[in-house]
Amino acid sequence: MANPRQDSLEAAVGRLLQRHVGARVLVAFSGGVDSTVLLHALSQQLPPHRLLALHVDHSIQAGSGGWAIHCVKVCNQWGIQIRKTVLIPAARDHLGEAACRDARYAWFASLIRPGDVLVTGHHRD
Secondary structure, eight states, X not given: XXXXXXXXXXXXXXXXXXXXXXXXXXXXXXXXXXXXXXXXXXXXXXXXXXXXXXXXXXXXXXXHHHHHHHHHHHHHHHXXXXXXXXXOOSOGGGOSHHHHHHHHHHHHHHHOOTTOEEEOOOOOO
């Protein structure tokens, strides 16, 4: 029996790749369900040299280093390259989501080359 959500995701990934033929695809990879499903879907349609997972540890939550370990293990199992970093916003008093997001996207931007595509996975809600 077909899974409509899986078919929909695979179709969306296919459309993305058709729009960006030959592009290297960078995936913001937290290790959560959304980014894991997205990374897996991309890995099924791209050769490994065109896929790069990016993991950021903001060191805000206890055990956040465990997510980095998890992400490395997943990427190693799937044969996907991964880059990871620890980013702590300069103003420790302002460790809100916006400051973390700004630091994360600045790091992503530093890794993007012309022609690359950055993708993220998020819930609808």
